[in-house]
Structures are given as structure tokens and as C-alpha cells.
Amino acid sequence: MTDLRPLTFTASPLDFSGLERADQAWIETQRLDDSAKVLLLHKGSLATDSAGDPFVVRAREADDLPIARPGLVFLGRWDSTPWFCAALEPGSVPDGLNFRVAAMRAEPDFACLMGRAASLLAWHGRRRFCSNCGHENRAGVGGLKLDCGSCGMEHFPRVDPSVIMLPFSGDRCVLGRQASWPPGMYATLAGFMEPGETIEEACARETREEIGRRVLHARYVASQPWPFPSSLMIGLMAEIDEGELFPDDDIEDAKWFTRPQVRELYEENNWAPKHFSISRLLIETWLAGEES
Ligand SMILES: [Zn+2]
Structure with a gap:
């Protein structure tokens, strides 16, 4: 047998909270939790703080940052901590860490957060408009679904x-x-x-x-x-x-x-x-x- 540690991006510590997240009030409770955190990406890379580490802020502090649409996207709960991700407006901060390199170096649990955040934010970046009628989509379910207000089509993250x-x-x-x-x-x-x-x-x-x-x-x-x-x-x-x-x-x-x-x-x-x-x-x- 091989003695590899778990493959990167597998064995996620996140509870995706699939039963609760459709409730907007529940999502808002998670966002207002004192421990809630936000992982920030910028142009598909990992945004970094002044120390060069992954840029993670408390959810309440995210209001003061140039967050791009659709705002905070719910990743799940890691132990008792709600985690969100968000994309910073392009050009609002210096370029960050190359995502692939950062994922290679990251602790396994954190790499899972990074991977889920990158996939979800890339999906939002490509799905601003409804692929059925061209109307602008509206995010629901904590950012894990998009609804078209014109034709009623629901869009879900791609795999x-x-x-x-x-x-x-x-x-x-x-x-x-x-x-x-x-x-x-x-x-x-x-x-x-x-x-x-x-x-x-x-x-x-x-x-x-x-x-x-x-x-x-x-x-x-x-x-x-x-x-x-x-x-x-x-x-x-x-x-x-x-x-x-x-x-x-x-x-x-x-x-x-x-x-x-x-x-x-x-x-x-x-x-x-x-x-x-x-x-x-x-x-x-x-x-x-x-x-x-
Ligand atoms: Zn539509």
C-alpha cells in the first residue's frame, strides 16, 4: 500500500449544511456569528494580507472591503465556525498567491476550503447572466444557487x-x-x-x-x-x-x-x-x- 496523506481537496472538514442553508435567516445568523470568517480571493488567486498569508477576515469586517458580486458565498461550517468566501473587485488589491502553488503548500483542511471557494467563485464569475434568457441572475441559498428573475430558471454550481x-x-x-x-x-x-x-x-x-x-x-x-x-x-x-x-x-x-x-x-x-x-x-x- 502507499503511504500518501489524503489527496489535496479531499476529506473536507466542512459541513456544507445542505438542510439549513436554504433558509436566508439561518445564513444571516451564520454571517453575524462572532467567529464567522471569510476567505478572500482576487482574480482567481488567493488574496494575501500584509504578512503574505491567505487573506481571511471576520465576516463583519468584510462590509468594509471592495467585495465583488454576488457578495459573501457560504462555504459551510468547520467545527462551530461558519466560513464564507468572497471575491475582491479586480484591481482593488495587489495580485495574491497563485492558487495552484498555494494549494500545494496549504494544510489539507485549508486546501479543501480554498478549493471549494475557488470553484464557487469561478462559477459566479461565469454565470452573472441567465444562460436561458440573458437576464441577470440573483444569488440564493447563501450563494450556492442562482435564480433568474425573468424566466425562472434555477442555476446550480457546475461539477x-x-x-x-x-x-x-x-x-x-x-x-x-x-x-x-x-x-x-x-x-x-x-x-x-x-x-x-x-x-x-x-x-x-x-x-x-x-x-x-x-x-x-x-x-x-x-x-x-x-x-x-x-x-x-x-x-x-x-x-x-x-x-x-x-x-x-x-x-x-x-x-x-x-x-x-x-x-x-x-x-x-x-x-x-x-x-x-x-x-x-x-x-x-x-x-x-x-x-x-
Ligand atoms: Zn432566465
């Missing part, structure tokens, strides 16, 4: 499911690389699910499209919310048929690797911490010899 898989056969696996990645970096394959397919079918289709091989058997391993901006990565081990690889246009290269070759690749390079992505979890699982 985009994606499959991410490590293809293997015998004692070799396949890793691919995208042209935009750092030089020499190889990792698992991935792609968005499409309407009308199961997780296993998406895994088989993406594997066939990306490397031209057939999946014989796929096994679900784990999933990971991936707030860039709102994916859910569904991780699988995919046993495939042996043979030549035919990388498609989405990936620059794909190669067969033995376990010693994969170990060498990841020992020599530190592209991201082990706990940061499910790609690495799949690779570590395979290196541990749990699939053959």
Missing part, C-alpha cells in the same frame, strides 16, 4: 466529471505528456466524460482516442475534486492490450514504462508533491505492485 487513468499491461504502464507540460514530464491520461456514457465507457473511449489501445478491464480507485475550475477527477487503473501506441493530437507523446523507469522519472523530478494529484496516486498504486 464536470473527468476520467483519469493509468493504462497498464503486464509489468509495464503507459504515460503520456502534453506539449504544455514541463520538459520531460509524463503522467496519466485524462479526459472529460461525455453525455450518455458510463465511467468505464469514458475510460475506454479516452484511452482508445489518446493512445489507440483497447481497455480490457477498468478498476475504480478514487476520486478528487479538482478546482481548475470545477472538475471531479475519477481515477481508474485500466488494463489494456499490449501493442504500439498511437498518440492523438491532444498529447505530444506516449510511451511504455517499466516500474524502474517510472521510479527513476519521479525520483529525478519534483513536478508536484505526491499528495497533490490523483495522477500521482494512480502511479504510486501501480508502483506498489497492486496491479499486474
Whole structure:
């Protein structure tokens, strides 16, 4: 077995309070709680305070800040503390911490807050107007829903499911690389699910499209919310048929690797911490010899 700490963005300490949050009076009670806190983002990055730390203020203090629409968005309760997030008006503060870098370094619990905040605020940024009629939306349920006052359509935060898989056969696996990645970096394959397919079918289709091989058997391993901006990565081990690889246009290269070759690749390079992505979890699982 692998000895990884929980994947980043998983095992959230937040209680999303799904039963209570539809009550606007309850949300207001949370906001007025003396312990209530607000995590502030700015242009998709983590806003920072004067010490360079994540900018967190008491909810009451947020009234004095240049908060962008839709205002405070309820994240949930962490122990007895209500947590909100909000976006600062673009340009109102200096640029903050790159979100991806900050998430790599953050404590696991705090990274979950950051991820939920980034996904929700990115959704608000793209959904100001109703996608059905173009009228301006109005936030409800503590910012976890948008209502169109014109056509009545309700809009909910997006989650985009994606499959991410490590293809293997015998004692070799396949890793691919995208042209935009750092030089020499190889990792698992991935792609968005499409309407009308199961997780296993998406895994088989993406594997066939990306490397031209057939999946014989796929096994679900784990999933990971991936707030860039709102994916859910569904991780699988995919046993495939042996043979030549035919990388498609989405990936620059794909190669067969033995376990010693994969170990060498990841020992020599530190592209991201082990706990940061499910790609690495799949690779570590395979290196541990749990699939053959
Ligand atoms: Zn509408």
C-alpha cells in the first residue's frame, strides 16, 4: 500500500449544511456569528494580507472591503465556525498567491476550503447572466444557487466529471505528456466524460482516442475534486492490450514504462508533491505492485 496523506481537496472538514442553508435567516445568523470568517480571493488567486498569508477576515469586517458580486458565498461550517468566501473587485488589491502553488503548500483542511471557494467563485464569475434568457441572475441559498428573475430558471454550481487513468499491461504502464507540460514530464491520461456514457465507457473511449489501445478491464480507485475550475477527477487503473501506441493530437507523446523507469522519472523530478494529484496516486498504486 502507499503511504500518501489524503489527496489535496479531499476529506473536507466542512459541513456544507445542505438542510439549513436554504433558509436566508439561518445564513444571516451564520454571517453575524462572532467567529464567522471569510476567505478572500482576487482574480482567481488567493488574496494575501500584509504578512503574505491567505487573506481571511471576520465576516463583519468584510462590509468594509471592495467585495465583488454576488457578495459573501457560504462555504459551510468547520467545527462551530461558519466560513464564507468572497471575491475582491479586480484591481482593488495587489495580485495574491497563485492558487495552484498555494494549494500545494496549504494544510489539507485549508486546501479543501480554498478549493471549494475557488470553484464557487469561478462559477459566479461565469454565470452573472441567465444562460436561458440573458437576464441577470440573483444569488440564493447563501450563494450556492442562482435564480433568474425573468424566466425562472434555477442555476446550480457546475461539477464536470473527468476520467483519469493509468493504462497498464503486464509489468509495464503507459504515460503520456502534453506539449504544455514541463520538459520531460509524463503522467496519466485524462479526459472529460461525455453525455450518455458510463465511467468505464469514458475510460475506454479516452484511452482508445489518446493512445489507440483497447481497455480490457477498468478498476475504480478514487476520486478528487479538482478546482481548475470545477472538475471531479475519477481515477481508474485500466488494463489494456499490449501493442504500439498511437498518440492523438491532444498529447505530444506516449510511451511504455517499466516500474524502474517510472521510479527513476519521479525520483529525478519534483513536478508536484505526491499528495497533490490523483495522477500521482494512480502511479504510486501501480508502483506498489497492486496491479499486474
Ligand atoms: Zn432566465
